[in-house]
Amino acid sequence: MMNSLVPEFQVFFNDHTTNDFNMLFKSLPQNRPYYAVGVPGSFYGRIFPNASIHVVHSSFSLHWLSRVPKQVVDRNSPAWNKGRIQYSNSTDEVVRAYEAQFAEDMECFLHARAQEIVHGGLMVIIIPGRPNGSSHSDSVANATLLLLGSCLVDMAKEGVLLEEKVDSFNLPMYYMSPQELEAAVEQNGFFSIERLEYLPRVPVDDTVSEQLASHLRAALEGLIKQQFGEEILDELFDRYRKKVEEQLSILEIESGKPTHFLAALKRKAN
Template sequence: MTTSFPMNAGDGLYSYSKNSHLQKEIIDGAKEMMRDVIIRKLDIKTILSSSNTLHITELGCSVGPNTFSSMQHIVEALKDKYLYQDQVIDSTKSTIPEFQIFFNDQVTNDFNTLFRSLPVDRFYYASGVPGSFHGRLFPSRSIHFAHCSTAIHWLSKIPKELLDKNSPAWNKGLIDYAGASNVEIVNAYVAQFERDMEMFFNARAEEIVPGGMMVLVTPISGYIRLLRFFGSSLMDMVNEGKLDEFLVDSFNLPLYLPSPQDMTKVVEKNGLFSIERMELINIKSNLVDEVDAKTLMMSLRSAIEGVIINHFGSKIAEEACARTILKSKEISEWMKVNYEKASILFVALKRK
Protein backbone atom coordinates (compact mmCIF):
# COMPACT_ATOMS: atom_id res chain seq x y z
CA MET A 1 0.00 0.00 0.00
CA THR A 2 1.31 3.44 -0.95
CA THR A 3 2.24 5.71 1.94
CA SER A 4 0.80 9.22 1.72
CA PHE A 5 2.84 12.19 2.92
CA PRO A 6 1.75 15.26 0.94
CA MET A 7 3.46 18.64 0.93
CA ASN A 8 2.63 20.99 3.81
CA ALA A 9 -0.95 22.17 3.42
CA GLY A 10 -2.58 25.61 3.60
CA ASP A 11 -0.92 28.94 2.95
CA GLY A 12 0.87 29.55 6.25
CA LEU A 13 4.52 30.25 7.06
CA TYR A 14 5.74 26.68 6.41
CA SER A 15 3.23 25.75 3.69
CA TYR A 16 4.32 24.38 0.33
CA SER A 17 2.35 27.09 -1.45
CA LYS A 18 4.58 29.72 0.18
CA ASN A 19 7.82 27.71 0.08
CA SER A 20 8.28 26.04 -3.30
CA HIS A 21 11.10 28.19 -4.69
CA LEU A 22 13.33 25.22 -5.47
CA GLN A 23 10.54 23.50 -7.36
CA LYS A 24 9.83 26.72 -9.29
CA GLU A 25 13.44 26.86 -10.46
CA ILE A 26 13.15 23.31 -11.76
CA ILE A 27 9.83 23.94 -13.53
CA ASP A 28 11.05 27.20 -15.08
CA GLY A 29 14.23 25.48 -16.22
CA ALA A 30 12.22 22.99 -18.29
CA LYS A 31 9.68 25.34 -19.87
CA GLU A 32 11.38 26.02 -23.19
CA MET A 33 12.25 22.37 -23.72
CA MET A 34 8.64 21.46 -22.88
CA ARG A 35 7.31 23.79 -25.56
CA ASP A 36 9.86 22.59 -28.10
CA VAL A 37 8.99 18.92 -27.64
CA ILE A 38 5.25 19.63 -27.94
CA ILE A 39 5.75 21.62 -31.14
CA ARG A 40 8.14 19.10 -32.70
CA LYS A 41 6.93 15.74 -31.46
CA LEU A 42 3.19 15.77 -30.69
CA ASP A 43 0.65 15.14 -33.47
CA ILE A 44 -2.44 16.67 -31.89
CA LYS A 45 -4.71 16.08 -34.89
CA THR A 46 -4.05 12.35 -34.78
CA ILE A 47 -4.49 11.86 -31.04
CA LEU A 48 -7.68 13.96 -30.88
CA SER A 49 -9.40 12.01 -33.64
CA SER A 50 -13.10 12.97 -33.51
CA SER A 51 -12.90 14.82 -30.17
CA ASN A 52 -12.37 18.54 -29.69
CA THR A 53 -11.23 18.34 -26.06
CA LEU A 54 -7.64 17.78 -25.01
CA HIS A 55 -7.35 15.89 -21.72
CA ILE A 56 -4.25 16.78 -19.70
CA THR A 57 -3.18 15.53 -16.31
CA GLU A 58 -0.80 17.12 -13.84
CA LEU A 59 0.54 14.21 -11.78
CA GLY A 60 1.71 15.13 -8.28
CA CYS A 61 0.28 18.64 -8.52
CA SER A 62 0.60 19.45 -4.80
CA VAL A 63 -0.66 22.97 -4.05
CA GLY A 64 0.47 26.46 -4.93
CA PRO A 65 1.36 28.56 -7.98
CA ASN A 66 3.88 26.22 -9.63
CA THR A 67 1.30 23.76 -10.92
CA PHE A 68 -0.76 26.56 -12.47
CA SER A 69 2.32 28.04 -14.13
CA SER A 70 3.13 24.65 -15.66
CA MET A 71 -0.40 24.13 -16.91
CA GLN A 72 -0.62 27.60 -18.46
CA HIS A 73 2.62 27.00 -20.33
CA ILE A 74 1.53 23.55 -21.53
CA VAL A 75 -1.91 24.74 -22.65
CA GLU A 76 -0.38 27.62 -24.61
CA ALA A 77 2.07 25.27 -26.35
CA LEU A 78 -0.68 22.76 -27.17
CA LYS A 79 -2.92 25.52 -28.49
CA ASP A 80 -0.17 26.89 -30.73
CA LYS A 81 0.63 23.42 -32.09
CA TYR A 82 -3.03 22.73 -32.74
CA LEU A 83 -3.53 26.00 -34.62
CA TYR A 84 -0.41 25.37 -36.69
CA GLN A 85 -1.55 21.87 -37.66
CA ASP A 86 -5.07 23.15 -38.32
CA GLN A 87 -3.84 25.79 -40.75
CA VAL A 88 -1.52 23.36 -42.53
CA ILE A 89 -4.46 21.04 -43.17
CA ASP A 90 -6.99 23.79 -43.96
CA SER A 91 -5.90 27.43 -43.95
CA THR A 92 -9.53 28.61 -43.65
CA LYS A 93 -9.95 26.95 -40.25
CA SER A 94 -8.70 28.28 -36.90
CA THR A 95 -10.68 26.39 -34.29
CA ILE A 96 -9.24 26.03 -30.80
CA PRO A 97 -9.87 22.86 -28.79
CA GLU A 98 -11.16 22.90 -25.26
CA PHE A 99 -8.81 21.84 -22.49
CA GLN A 100 -9.67 19.66 -19.50
CA ILE A 101 -6.99 19.42 -16.82
CA PHE A 102 -7.02 16.77 -14.12
CA PHE A 103 -4.98 17.81 -11.09
CA ASN A 104 -3.76 14.66 -9.36
CA ASP A 105 -2.06 14.09 -6.03
CA GLN A 106 -2.33 11.87 -2.98
CA VAL A 107 -5.69 11.61 -1.24
CA THR A 108 -4.42 13.72 1.68
CA ASN A 109 -3.24 16.56 -0.55
CA ASP A 110 -4.74 19.98 0.24
CA PHE A 111 -7.09 20.16 -2.74
CA ASN A 112 -9.19 22.82 -1.02
CA THR A 113 -6.34 25.34 -1.06
CA LEU A 114 -5.43 24.25 -4.59
CA PHE A 115 -8.86 24.94 -6.03
CA ARG A 116 -9.38 28.12 -4.04
CA SER A 117 -6.32 29.53 -5.79
CA LEU A 118 -7.19 28.50 -9.36
CA PRO A 119 -6.39 31.38 -11.76
CA VAL A 120 -9.56 33.22 -12.69
CA ASP A 121 -8.28 33.85 -16.23
CA ARG A 122 -7.48 30.20 -16.99
CA PHE A 123 -8.37 28.73 -20.37
CA TYR A 124 -9.18 25.23 -19.16
CA TYR A 125 -11.67 23.23 -17.12
CA ALA A 126 -10.23 21.88 -13.88
CA SER A 127 -10.92 18.71 -11.91
CA GLY A 128 -9.23 17.01 -8.98
CA VAL A 129 -8.23 13.34 -9.08
CA PRO A 130 -6.99 12.04 -5.70
CA GLY A 131 -4.89 8.90 -5.63
CA SER A 132 -1.38 7.53 -6.04
CA PHE A 133 0.08 7.87 -9.51
CA HIS A 134 1.75 4.49 -9.00
CA GLY A 135 -1.65 2.99 -9.88
CA ARG A 136 -4.53 3.62 -12.30
CA LEU A 137 -6.27 6.99 -12.10
CA PHE A 138 -8.18 7.40 -15.39
CA PRO A 139 -10.25 5.38 -17.88
CA SER A 140 -8.47 3.61 -20.72
CA ARG A 141 -7.19 5.82 -23.53
CA SER A 142 -8.60 9.00 -22.01
CA ILE A 143 -5.46 11.16 -21.57
CA HIS A 144 -3.67 13.02 -24.36
CA PHE A 145 -0.86 14.66 -22.40
CA ALA A 146 0.56 13.86 -18.95
CA HIS A 147 2.99 16.03 -17.00
CA CYS A 148 4.85 15.17 -13.80
CA SER A 149 7.40 17.58 -12.35
CA THR A 150 9.44 17.12 -9.14
CA ALA A 151 7.31 14.15 -8.08
CA ILE A 152 8.44 10.81 -9.55
CA HIS A 153 11.40 10.72 -7.16
CA TRP A 154 8.93 10.02 -4.32
CA LEU A 155 8.87 6.29 -3.71
CA SER A 156 5.65 4.45 -2.93
CA LYS A 157 7.26 3.06 0.23
CA ILE A 158 10.54 2.64 2.06
CA PRO A 159 12.49 -0.40 0.79
CA LYS A 160 11.97 -3.14 3.36
CA GLU A 161 15.71 -3.90 3.51
CA LEU A 162 16.34 -0.50 5.10
CA LEU A 163 14.02 -1.34 7.99
CA ASP A 164 15.81 -4.53 9.03
CA LYS A 165 18.57 -3.94 11.58
CA ASN A 166 20.24 -7.19 10.54
CA SER A 167 20.17 -6.34 6.84
CA PRO A 168 23.31 -5.20 4.95
CA ALA A 169 21.15 -2.25 3.84
CA TRP A 170 20.55 -0.99 7.41
CA ASN A 171 21.16 2.74 6.95
CA LYS A 172 22.67 3.64 10.32
CA GLY A 173 23.03 7.36 11.03
CA LEU A 174 21.73 8.51 7.64
CA ILE A 175 18.28 9.49 6.39
CA ASP A 176 18.86 8.92 2.65
CA TYR A 177 21.23 7.08 0.32
CA ALA A 178 23.58 10.00 -0.46
CA GLY A 179 26.92 9.41 1.19
CA ALA A 180 26.07 5.83 2.11
CA SER A 181 29.24 3.73 2.05
CA ASN A 182 27.33 0.47 1.66
CA VAL A 183 26.27 -0.28 -1.91
CA GLU A 184 23.40 -2.41 -0.55
CA ILE A 185 21.68 0.76 0.65
CA VAL A 186 21.80 2.37 -2.79
CA ASN A 187 20.73 -0.88 -4.44
CA ALA A 188 17.67 -1.08 -2.19
CA TYR A 189 16.60 2.41 -3.25
CA VAL A 190 17.24 1.67 -6.93
CA ALA A 191 15.23 -1.57 -6.79
CA GLN A 192 12.25 0.20 -5.19
CA PHE A 193 12.42 2.98 -7.78
CA GLU A 194 12.41 0.41 -10.59
CA ARG A 195 9.39 -1.40 -9.11
CA ASP A 196 7.53 1.88 -8.70
CA MET A 197 8.27 3.08 -12.23
CA GLU A 198 7.09 -0.21 -13.71
CA MET A 199 3.74 0.31 -11.97
CA PHE A 200 3.72 3.97 -13.02
CA PHE A 201 4.38 3.21 -16.70
CA ASN A 202 1.90 0.33 -16.82
CA ALA A 203 -0.84 2.57 -15.41
CA ARG A 204 -0.07 5.47 -17.75
CA ALA A 205 0.12 3.14 -20.75
CA GLU A 206 -3.49 2.14 -20.11
CA GLU A 207 -4.63 5.75 -19.72
CA ILE A 208 -2.73 7.63 -22.45
CA VAL A 209 -3.95 7.38 -26.04
CA PRO A 210 -1.57 5.91 -28.63
CA GLY A 211 0.63 8.78 -29.79
CA GLY A 212 -0.09 10.72 -26.60
CA MET A 213 2.80 12.23 -24.70
CA MET A 214 4.10 12.25 -21.15
CA VAL A 215 6.77 14.64 -19.86
CA LEU A 216 8.68 13.91 -16.65
CA VAL A 217 10.92 16.50 -15.00
CA THR A 218 12.98 15.59 -11.97
CA PRO A 219 16.04 16.83 -10.10
CA ILE A 220 19.01 14.49 -10.31
CA SER A 221 21.18 13.01 -7.60
CA GLY A 222 23.08 16.14 -6.50
CA TYR A 223 19.97 17.59 -4.89
CA ILE A 224 19.66 14.68 -2.46
CA ARG A 225 22.81 15.85 -0.68
CA LEU A 226 20.95 18.89 0.60
CA LEU A 227 18.92 16.58 2.80
CA ARG A 228 21.97 15.61 4.82
CA PHE A 229 21.62 18.90 6.67
CA PHE A 230 18.30 17.67 8.09
CA GLY A 231 20.00 14.40 8.96
CA SER A 232 22.83 16.17 10.76
CA SER A 233 20.30 18.14 12.81
CA LEU A 234 18.70 14.89 13.94
CA MET A 235 22.11 13.45 14.86
CA ASP A 236 22.92 16.64 16.80
CA MET A 237 19.83 15.95 18.88
CA VAL A 238 20.98 12.35 19.40
CA ASN A 239 24.39 13.55 20.61
CA GLU A 240 22.68 15.96 23.01
CA GLY A 241 20.56 13.17 24.47
CA LYS A 242 17.31 14.60 23.11
CA LEU A 243 16.60 11.80 20.69
CA ASP A 244 17.00 8.01 20.65
CA GLU A 245 19.65 7.04 18.08
CA PHE A 246 17.59 4.05 16.96
CA LEU A 247 14.85 6.41 15.81
CA VAL A 248 17.29 8.10 13.44
CA ASP A 249 18.83 4.82 12.30
CA SER A 250 15.37 3.49 11.42
CA PHE A 251 14.30 6.62 9.54
CA ASN A 252 14.77 6.84 5.77
CA LEU A 253 13.31 9.36 3.37
CA PRO A 254 11.32 7.66 0.57
CA LEU A 255 13.18 9.54 -2.16
CA TYR A 256 15.30 8.41 -5.09
CA LEU A 257 16.55 10.92 -7.67
CA PRO A 258 17.16 9.01 -10.91
CA SER A 259 20.06 9.44 -13.31
CA PRO A 260 19.55 9.42 -17.10
CA GLN A 261 20.81 5.82 -17.05
CA ASP A 262 18.23 4.88 -14.40
CA MET A 263 15.43 6.42 -16.44
CA THR A 264 16.52 4.89 -19.73
CA LYS A 265 16.63 1.47 -18.10
CA VAL A 266 13.11 1.61 -16.65
CA VAL A 267 11.57 3.02 -19.84
CA GLU A 268 13.22 0.43 -22.08
CA LYS A 269 12.41 -2.43 -19.70
CA ASN A 270 8.74 -1.44 -19.66
CA GLY A 271 8.64 -1.14 -23.45
CA LEU A 272 5.32 0.72 -23.73
CA PHE A 273 6.73 4.20 -24.40
CA SER A 274 9.31 5.55 -26.82
CA ILE A 275 11.87 8.09 -25.63
CA GLU A 276 11.35 11.21 -27.74
CA ARG A 277 13.80 13.31 -25.81
CA MET A 278 15.92 12.88 -22.71
CA GLU A 279 18.27 15.62 -21.66
CA LEU A 280 19.99 17.13 -18.67
CA ILE A 281 19.28 20.81 -18.18
CA ASN A 282 21.76 22.88 -16.22
CA ILE A 283 19.96 25.57 -14.28
CA LYS A 284 21.62 28.72 -13.04
CA SER A 285 20.21 29.09 -9.56
CA ASN A 286 19.67 32.47 -7.94
CA LEU A 287 19.74 30.83 -4.50
CA VAL A 288 23.38 31.17 -3.48
CA ASP A 289 23.84 33.36 -0.38
CA GLU A 290 23.00 32.83 3.29
CA VAL A 291 19.52 34.33 3.02
CA ASP A 292 18.86 32.13 0.00
CA ALA A 293 20.03 29.09 1.96
CA LYS A 294 17.17 29.70 4.40
CA THR A 295 14.76 30.02 1.48
CA LEU A 296 15.99 26.77 0.01
CA MET A 297 15.73 24.83 3.26
CA MET A 298 12.24 26.22 3.84
CA SER A 299 11.31 24.75 0.44
CA LEU A 300 12.69 21.38 1.45
CA ARG A 301 11.00 21.58 4.84
CA SER A 302 7.62 22.13 3.21
CA ALA A 303 8.19 18.98 1.15
CA ILE A 304 9.53 16.52 3.74
CA GLU A 305 8.18 17.73 7.10
CA GLY A 306 5.17 15.41 6.88
CA VAL A 307 7.44 12.36 6.59
CA ILE A 308 9.53 13.52 9.56
CA ILE A 309 6.45 14.14 11.70
CA ASN A 310 5.10 10.68 10.91
CA HIS A 311 8.27 9.03 12.25
CA PHE A 312 9.41 11.33 15.06
CA GLY A 313 6.30 13.27 16.06
CA SER A 314 5.62 16.97 15.59
CA LYS A 315 7.78 18.24 18.47
CA ILE A 316 10.99 16.54 17.28
CA ALA A 317 10.21 17.42 13.66
CA GLU A 318 9.74 21.10 14.53
CA GLU A 319 13.04 21.28 16.40
CA ALA A 320 14.97 19.38 13.72
CA CYS A 321 13.64 21.65 10.97
CA ALA A 322 14.33 24.78 13.01
CA ARG A 323 17.91 23.62 13.70
CA THR A 324 18.45 23.00 10.00
CA ILE A 325 17.35 26.52 9.07
CA LEU A 326 19.95 27.82 11.56
CA LYS A 327 22.67 26.05 9.56
CA SER A 328 22.21 28.62 6.79
CA LYS A 329 25.85 29.75 6.78
CA GLU A 330 27.13 26.18 6.42
CA ILE A 331 24.48 25.45 3.80
CA SER A 332 25.31 28.58 1.79
CA GLU A 333 28.99 27.56 1.68
CA TRP A 334 27.94 24.17 0.32
CA MET A 335 25.66 25.84 -2.22
CA LYS A 336 28.44 28.06 -3.59
CA VAL A 337 30.42 24.97 -4.51
CA ASN A 338 27.62 22.61 -5.52
CA TYR A 339 24.20 24.14 -6.03
CA GLU A 340 25.01 26.47 -8.92
CA LYS A 341 25.92 23.36 -10.91
CA ALA A 342 22.56 21.72 -10.24
CA SER A 343 20.90 19.87 -13.12
CA ILE A 344 17.46 18.53 -13.84
CA LEU A 345 16.45 15.60 -16.00
CA PHE A 346 13.89 16.23 -18.75
CA VAL A 347 12.20 13.17 -20.25
CA ALA A 348 9.61 13.25 -23.05
CA LEU A 349 7.89 9.93 -23.77
CA LYS A 350 5.32 8.93 -26.37
CA ARG A 351 2.81 6.09 -26.00
CA LYS A 352 3.54 3.45 -28.61
Protein backbone atom coordinates in the same frame (compact mmCIF):
# COMPACT_ATOMS: atom_id res chain seq x y z
CA MET B 1 -19.80 30.07 -30.30
CA MET B 2 -21.10 26.52 -30.52
CA ASN B 3 -19.03 25.81 -33.65
CA SER B 4 -15.77 27.21 -32.24
CA LEU B 5 -12.64 25.42 -33.48
CA VAL B 6 -10.95 25.85 -30.10
CA PRO B 7 -11.16 22.50 -28.29
CA GLU B 8 -12.32 22.23 -24.69
CA PHE B 9 -9.74 21.05 -22.18
CA GLN B 10 -10.21 19.07 -19.01
CA VAL B 11 -7.30 19.05 -16.57
CA PHE B 12 -6.97 16.32 -13.95
CA PHE B 13 -4.90 17.19 -10.87
CA ASN B 14 -3.51 14.14 -9.09
CA ASP B 15 -2.15 13.89 -5.56
CA HIS B 16 -2.24 11.65 -2.51
CA THR B 17 -5.55 11.42 -0.67
CA THR B 18 -3.98 12.99 2.43
CA ASN B 19 -3.21 16.27 0.62
CA ASP B 20 -5.66 19.18 0.60
CA PHE B 21 -7.43 19.37 -2.75
CA ASN B 22 -9.60 22.23 -1.46
CA MET B 23 -6.51 24.44 -1.19
CA LEU B 24 -5.63 23.53 -4.79
CA PHE B 25 -9.07 24.39 -6.08
CA LYS B 26 -9.09 27.73 -4.23
CA SER B 27 -5.81 28.69 -5.90
CA LEU B 28 -7.02 28.05 -9.45
CA PRO B 29 -7.87 31.21 -11.48
CA GLN B 30 -11.60 31.77 -11.78
CA ASN B 31 -11.41 32.60 -15.48
CA ARG B 32 -9.37 29.51 -16.36
CA PRO B 33 -9.87 28.22 -19.94
CA TYR B 34 -10.21 24.60 -18.81
CA TYR B 35 -12.29 22.35 -16.58
CA ALA B 36 -10.53 21.17 -13.42
CA VAL B 37 -10.90 17.83 -11.65
CA GLY B 38 -9.08 16.34 -8.65
CA VAL B 39 -8.04 12.69 -8.85
CA PRO B 40 -6.70 11.25 -5.57
CA GLY B 41 -4.31 8.31 -5.44
CA SER B 42 -0.72 7.28 -6.05
CA PHE B 43 0.53 7.65 -9.61
CA TYR B 44 2.44 4.41 -9.19
CA GLY B 45 -0.87 2.69 -9.93
CA ARG B 46 -3.76 3.22 -12.34
CA ILE B 47 -5.73 6.44 -11.78
CA PHE B 48 -7.43 6.94 -15.20
CA PRO B 49 -9.42 4.75 -17.64
CA ASN B 50 -7.75 3.11 -20.64
CA ALA B 51 -6.67 5.48 -23.45
CA SER B 52 -8.35 8.48 -21.83
CA ILE B 53 -5.45 10.94 -21.42
CA HIS B 54 -3.72 12.90 -24.18
CA VAL B 55 -1.01 14.74 -22.23
CA VAL B 56 0.54 13.93 -18.85
CA HIS B 57 2.74 16.43 -17.03
CA SER B 58 4.67 15.49 -13.89
CA SER B 59 6.82 18.14 -12.23
CA PHE B 60 9.22 17.46 -9.33
CA SER B 61 7.38 14.29 -8.31
CA LEU B 62 9.20 11.22 -9.60
CA HIS B 63 12.03 11.49 -7.08
CA TRP B 64 9.46 10.34 -4.51
CA LEU B 65 9.37 6.58 -4.20
CA SER B 66 6.16 4.70 -3.46
CA ARG B 67 7.65 3.62 -0.13
CA VAL B 68 10.87 3.32 1.85
CA PRO B 69 12.63 0.04 0.92
CA LYS B 70 11.69 -2.48 3.61
CA GLN B 71 15.26 -3.72 4.08
CA VAL B 72 16.62 -0.38 5.26
CA VAL B 73 14.41 -0.28 8.36
CA ASP B 74 14.89 -3.97 9.24
CA ARG B 75 17.42 -4.34 12.05
CA ASN B 76 18.17 -7.89 10.90
CA SER B 77 18.89 -6.91 7.30
CA PRO B 78 22.37 -6.19 5.88
CA ALA B 79 20.72 -3.05 4.43
CA TRP B 80 19.65 -1.63 7.81
CA ASN B 81 20.36 2.08 7.47
CA LYS B 82 21.20 2.91 11.08
CA GLY B 83 21.97 6.56 11.78
CA ARG B 84 21.05 7.80 8.30
CA ILE B 85 17.84 9.02 6.71
CA GLN B 86 18.65 8.16 3.07
CA TYR B 87 20.99 6.13 0.90
CA SER B 88 23.90 8.36 -0.16
CA ASN B 89 27.13 7.84 1.79
CA SER B 90 25.62 4.63 3.08
CA THR B 91 26.53 0.98 2.50
CA ASP B 92 26.29 -0.75 -0.88
CA GLU B 93 23.38 -2.83 0.47
CA VAL B 94 21.37 0.30 1.25
CA VAL B 95 22.12 1.85 -2.15
CA ARG B 96 21.07 -1.36 -3.92
CA ALA B 97 17.81 -1.45 -1.93
CA TYR B 98 16.95 2.08 -3.02
CA GLU B 99 17.96 1.38 -6.63
CA ALA B 100 15.74 -1.72 -6.68
CA GLN B 101 12.79 0.21 -5.26
CA PHE B 102 13.30 2.95 -7.87
CA ALA B 103 13.38 0.41 -10.71
CA GLU B 104 10.21 -1.27 -9.45
CA ASP B 105 8.39 2.03 -9.04
CA MET B 106 9.39 3.35 -12.47
CA GLU B 107 8.12 0.21 -14.15
CA CYS B 108 4.78 0.59 -12.31
CA PHE B 109 4.59 4.29 -13.25
CA LEU B 110 5.36 3.74 -16.94
CA HIS B 111 3.11 0.68 -17.22
CA ALA B 112 0.15 2.54 -15.69
CA ARG B 113 0.64 5.60 -17.90
CA ALA B 114 1.03 3.40 -21.00
CA GLN B 115 -2.49 2.09 -20.41
CA GLU B 116 -3.98 5.51 -19.70
CA ILE B 117 -2.41 7.60 -22.48
CA VAL B 118 -3.79 7.44 -26.02
CA HIS B 119 -1.49 6.20 -28.78
CA GLY B 120 0.59 9.17 -29.87
CA GLY B 121 -0.06 10.97 -26.60
CA LEU B 122 2.70 12.76 -24.69
CA MET B 123 4.16 12.65 -21.22
CA VAL B 124 6.33 15.61 -20.18
CA ILE B 125 8.32 15.16 -16.97
CA ILE B 126 10.55 17.52 -14.99
CA ILE B 127 12.81 15.52 -12.71
CA PRO B 128 15.20 16.57 -9.94
CA GLY B 129 18.06 14.14 -10.37
CA ARG B 130 21.79 13.92 -10.82
CA PRO B 131 24.06 14.15 -13.88
CA ASN B 132 25.04 11.02 -15.80
CA GLY B 133 28.19 9.46 -14.40
CA SER B 134 27.98 11.10 -10.98
CA SER B 135 27.80 9.10 -7.78
CA HIS B 136 24.86 9.27 -5.41
CA SER B 137 27.00 10.92 -2.75
CA ASP B 138 28.07 13.66 -5.20
CA SER B 139 24.48 14.76 -5.83
CA VAL B 140 23.64 18.21 -4.48
CA ALA B 141 20.14 17.06 -3.50
CA ASN B 142 21.51 14.10 -1.56
CA ALA B 143 24.17 16.27 0.06
CA THR B 144 21.54 18.64 1.41
CA LEU B 145 19.54 15.70 2.78
CA LEU B 146 22.67 14.39 4.48
CA LEU B 147 22.88 17.69 6.35
CA LEU B 148 19.29 17.30 7.50
CA GLY B 149 20.06 13.78 8.67
CA SER B 150 23.08 15.01 10.59
CA CYS B 151 20.85 17.52 12.40
CA LEU B 152 18.56 14.68 13.53
CA VAL B 153 21.57 12.64 14.69
CA ASP B 154 22.87 15.65 16.65
CA MET B 155 19.51 16.08 18.32
CA ALA B 156 19.46 12.38 19.25
CA LYS B 157 22.93 12.62 20.78
CA GLU B 158 21.78 15.60 22.84
CA GLY B 159 18.72 13.71 24.08
CA VAL B 160 16.22 15.88 22.21
CA LEU B 161 15.14 12.86 20.15
CA LEU B 162 15.22 9.12 20.70
CA GLU B 163 18.02 7.43 18.76
CA GLU B 164 15.64 4.61 17.83
CA LYS B 165 13.35 7.13 16.16
CA VAL B 166 16.21 8.37 13.97
CA ASP B 167 17.36 4.84 13.11
CA SER B 168 13.87 3.90 11.90
CA PHE B 169 13.37 7.07 9.82
CA ASN B 170 14.28 6.97 6.13
CA LEU B 171 13.15 9.21 3.30
CA PRO B 172 11.36 7.60 0.31
CA MET B 173 13.33 9.70 -2.18
CA TYR B 174 15.67 8.70 -5.01
CA TYR B 175 17.46 11.01 -7.46
CA MET B 176 17.79 9.31 -10.84
CA SER B 177 20.09 10.14 -13.73
CA PRO B 178 18.92 10.60 -17.34
CA GLN B 179 20.57 7.26 -18.16
CA GLU B 180 18.45 5.52 -15.53
CA LEU B 181 15.32 7.05 -17.01
CA GLU B 182 16.37 5.94 -20.49
CA ALA B 183 16.93 2.39 -19.24
CA ALA B 184 13.50 2.31 -17.55
CA VAL B 185 11.76 3.59 -20.70
CA GLU B 186 13.57 1.05 -22.87
CA GLN B 187 12.65 -1.81 -20.55
CA ASN B 188 9.00 -0.72 -20.47
CA GLY B 189 8.84 -0.55 -24.27
CA PHE B 190 5.65 1.52 -24.62
CA PHE B 191 7.25 4.97 -24.99
CA SER B 192 9.84 6.67 -27.16
CA ILE B 193 11.96 9.49 -25.79
CA GLU B 194 11.33 12.52 -27.99
CA ARG B 195 13.39 14.94 -25.93
CA LEU B 196 15.76 14.67 -22.98
CA GLU B 197 17.73 17.68 -21.78
CA TYR B 198 19.19 19.23 -18.65
CA LEU B 199 17.61 22.37 -17.26
CA PRO B 200 19.83 25.32 -16.28
CA ARG B 201 20.88 25.59 -12.65
CA VAL B 202 19.60 28.44 -10.51
CA PRO B 203 22.53 30.58 -9.29
CA VAL B 204 23.26 30.42 -5.55
CA ASP B 205 22.84 33.71 -3.65
CA ASP B 206 22.98 34.94 -0.05
CA THR B 207 19.46 33.71 0.73
CA VAL B 208 20.10 30.10 -0.26
CA SER B 209 20.11 28.76 3.31
CA GLU B 210 16.70 30.28 4.03
CA GLN B 211 15.37 29.06 0.70
CA LEU B 212 16.59 25.51 1.23
CA ALA B 213 15.25 25.36 4.78
CA SER B 214 11.83 26.64 3.69
CA HIS B 215 11.69 24.35 0.65
CA LEU B 216 12.75 21.26 2.59
CA ARG B 217 10.35 21.99 5.43
CA ALA B 218 7.45 22.35 3.00
CA ALA B 219 8.34 19.02 1.38
CA LEU B 220 9.19 16.96 4.47
CA GLU B 221 7.30 18.50 7.36
CA GLY B 222 4.51 15.94 7.23
CA LEU B 223 6.86 12.94 7.32
CA ILE B 224 9.01 14.42 10.08
CA LYS B 225 6.01 15.41 12.20
CA GLN B 226 4.58 11.89 11.89
CA GLN B 227 7.85 10.33 13.06
CA PHE B 228 9.11 12.80 15.67
CA GLY B 229 6.22 15.10 16.56
CA GLU B 230 5.46 18.68 15.63
CA GLU B 231 7.39 20.25 18.51
CA ILE B 232 10.84 19.59 16.95
CA LEU B 233 10.17 21.25 13.58
CA ASP B 234 11.30 24.79 14.35
CA GLU B 235 14.51 23.70 16.06
CA LEU B 236 15.34 21.11 13.41
CA PHE B 237 15.06 23.46 10.45
CA ASP B 238 16.82 26.26 12.30
CA ARG B 239 19.74 23.88 12.86
CA TYR B 240 19.56 22.87 9.21
CA ARG B 241 19.64 26.47 8.02
CA LYS B 242 22.72 27.16 10.12
CA LYS B 243 24.50 24.05 8.80
CA VAL B 244 23.82 25.09 5.21
CA GLU B 245 25.29 28.52 5.96
CA GLU B 246 28.40 26.88 7.43
CA GLN B 247 28.81 24.42 4.55
CA LEU B 248 27.78 26.30 1.43
CA SER B 249 30.48 24.37 -0.46
CA ILE B 250 28.11 21.39 -0.67
CA LEU B 251 26.08 23.35 -3.19
CA GLU B 252 29.11 23.48 -5.47
CA ILE B 253 29.67 19.71 -5.54
CA GLU B 254 28.67 19.70 -9.18
CA SER B 255 29.68 23.28 -9.90
CA GLY B 256 28.30 24.31 -13.26
CA LYS B 257 26.53 20.96 -13.78
CA PRO B 258 22.72 21.04 -13.95
CA THR B 259 20.87 18.54 -11.77
CA HIS B 260 17.31 18.85 -13.08
CA PHE B 261 16.22 17.52 -16.43
CA LEU B 262 13.21 17.45 -18.70
CA ALA B 263 11.98 14.41 -20.60
CA ALA B 264 9.26 14.27 -23.26
CA LEU B 265 7.94 10.73 -23.89
CA LYS B 266 5.57 9.71 -26.67
CA ARG B 267 3.19 6.77 -26.37
CA LYS B 268 3.97 4.27 -29.11
CA ALA B 269 1.24 2.83 -31.30
CA ASN B 270 1.92 -0.77 -30.25
